[in-house]
Amino acid sequence: MHGLMMGCPLNISGILKHAERNHPNGKIVSREVTGGVFEYTYRDASIRARKLANALRNLGVVQQDRVATLAWNTHRHFELYFGVSGSGSILHTINPRLFPEQISYIINHAEDQVLFVDLTFIPLLESVYSSLNYLKHVVVLTSEEHMPTTSELPLLCYETLLNEASSNFEWPDLDENSAASLCYTSGTTGHPKGVLYSHRSTVLHAWACSSRDALGIANDTTVLPVVPMFHVNAWGVPYSATMSGGTLVLPGAGMDGNSLYELIDGYQVNLLLGVPTVWLALLQHCQKNELTLSSVENVVIGGSAAPISMIQEFKEKHNAFVMHAWGMTELSPVGTVNSMNRYMASLDQHAQYQLQAKQGRSVFGIEMKIIDSEGNVLSHDGQAFGRLLVRGPWVATSYYKHEDRSAWIDGWFDTGDVATIDEHGYMSIVDRAKDVIKSGGEWISSIDLENAAMGHPAILECAVIGVPHPKWDERPLLLVVPKEGANPTQDEVLNFLSGKVAKWWLPDSVVFVDQLPHTATGKLLKMKLRETYRQALMSD
Numbered sequence: 001m002h003g004l005m006m007g008c009p010l011n012i013s014g015i016l017k018h019a020e021r022n023h024p025n026g027k028i029v030s031r032e033v034t035g036g037v038f039e040y041t042y043r044d045a046s047i048r049a050r051k052l053a054n055a056l057r058n059l060g061v062v063q064q065d066r067v068a069t070l071a072w073n074t075h076r077h078f079e080l081y082f083g084v085s086g087s088g089s090i091l092h093t094i095n096p097r098l099f100p101e102q103i104s105y106i107i108n109h110a111e112d113q114v115l116f117v118d119l120t121f122i123p124l125l126e127s128v129y130s131s132l133n134y135l136k137h138v139v140v141l142t143s144e145e146h147m148p149t150t151s152e153l154p155l156l157c158y159e160t161l162l163n164e165a166s167s168n169f170e171w172p173d174l175d176e177n178s179a180a181s182l183c184y185t186s187g188t189t190g191h192p193k194g195v196l197y198s199h200r201s202t203v204l205h206a207w208a209c210s211s212r213d214a215l216g217i218a219n220d221t222t223v224l225p226v227v228p229m230f231h232v233n234a235w236g237v238p239y240s241a242t243m244s245g246g247t248l249v250l251p252g253a254g255m256d257g258n259s260l261y262e263l264i265d266g267y268q269v270n271l272l273l274g275v276p277t278v279w280l281a282l283l284q285h286c287q288k289n290e291l292t293l294s295s296v297e298n299v300v301i302g303g304s305a306a307p308i309s310m311i312q313e314f315k316e317k318h319n320a321f322v323m324h325a326w327g328m329t330e331l332s333p334v335g336t337v338n339s340m341n342r343y344m345a346s347l348d349q350h351a352q353y354q355l356q357a358k359q360g361r362s363v364f365g366i367e368m369k370i371i372d373s374e375g376n377v378l379s380h381d382g383q384a385f386g387r388l389l390v391r392g393p394w395v396a397t398s399y400y401k402h403e404d405r406s407a408w409i410d411g412w413f414d415t416g417d418v419a420t421i422d423e424h425g426y427m428s429i430v431d432r433a434k435d436v437i438k439s440g441g442e443w444i445s446s447i448d449l450e451n452a453a454m455g456h457p458a459i460l461e462c463a464v465i466g467v468p469h470p471k472w473d474e475r476p477l478l479l480v481v482p483k484e485g486a487n488p489t490q491d492e493v494l495n496f497l498s499g500k501v502a503k504w505w506l507p508d509s510v511v512f513v514d515q516l517p518h519t520a521t522g523k524l525l526k527m528k529l530r531e532t533y534r535q536a537l538m539s540d
């Protein structure tokens, strides 16, 4: 027997319609690419999103056409999130940090018809434009006065298109399973692969992540997503904030410590979200200038492991609670969040920090399990580690126009991460399967070693990689970027690590470098480091 309830489709436009009716004066703040900070309301944004929907029609865009963006976190990008998906087209957000040939590949692979671009990225677009096969229009996200005058590309002006369009637009009722947006993985090997989100998956993900047991985005939240809108929909924050009418503060191109601090302090931001490297810069800025993040209550850190030293610094210097989060493009992206709960609250401060370093409990909707190399399910005892598999309504079932199904096993998605899960449901990433160091048949977690090393006061950033070793197959090598003015030695670092990790885990060598390479999404590019240091221990 079926229940007798309405099956109203979950549409992205429904989120904006709700905000327009229920939080019309809720605020959106946006740092402009051309300088200055722009402020308006959810009501204003709704009107402009409808104008945009009409402008898209005027450009000949129809439902299911792919519309691309090369843009920062700004109010115009926000309008595209709703105007494109809400009208039934598919928003393809492009990560400008990908290599130009990857950008050209994904624009062609997605068959993008129209591209909306921030002024900053016009040179990048010019460098690939001649290789684009389907693109009909390029729209610059600016007003007439800032339109470039020297570019040879046929460029349209966003504000002019909106001025010419009517604000009368009925958001269509779309099948909730129809595609809404498209994001490509950064793909360190091979071509990037497309993940095609649906209206249903996007709404459910944003809804679940808003919860206080997850990211906690509510009407009284002022949220600064430093995590970019050009990658995995800024962790769903633009949708979650719109659902609740919380103040959304968009940092534009200003990801440096000073620009972020200005927004945080100026708008009394209480929730931050971003990857660890962004917070390194902000914390350093605060330290140098003796500043405190007094309005900040919670900092969500994900994308790479948040070291305990960072969790501690946020708490002890800024009284801000770090919520570690884990996810990936294929998961929309959020899978787990380490929010405060009764269990954590019952622990002493030291034990809390240890627990916070874990990646957290699954958000309601996501199921997790770990398996060994034979596919046997392992127990959730916090000790057994194996490949982490997930399933849920916002997990991808395949890649867009791609044959490779190797990551899917009996309805579960193999994340490629190796993890433990404990009896309270806390998942802890041991390593990316390909980054685990195999020394003499035993495993060493590069993440645990990095975490321990980051506690050294002279270390700004570090990476641990496994490099070939004549006796042990692989041994750990530690690469260190010292803090400005600091000159730590190998012995100092190794002494610091002794006692914090098993003796046989101690790196065989410490190499000091000026900087470390990162992927397009801010992760350490370990593949490149392994190549560079392949021979480092072969003469041992």
Ligand code: ADP
Pocket: 185, 186, 232, 301, 302, 303, 304, 305, 306, 324, 325, 326, 327, 328, 329, 330, 333, 359, 415, 416, 417, 429, 431, 432, 521
């Ligand atoms: P994104 O595209 O968002 O960078 P990817 O899909 O490229 O994400 O990478 C996802 C991977 O990032 C995860 O499988 C995991 O290895 C790593 N990751 C994400 N969050 C964390 C975290 N909190 N701690 C450790 N690793 C993480």
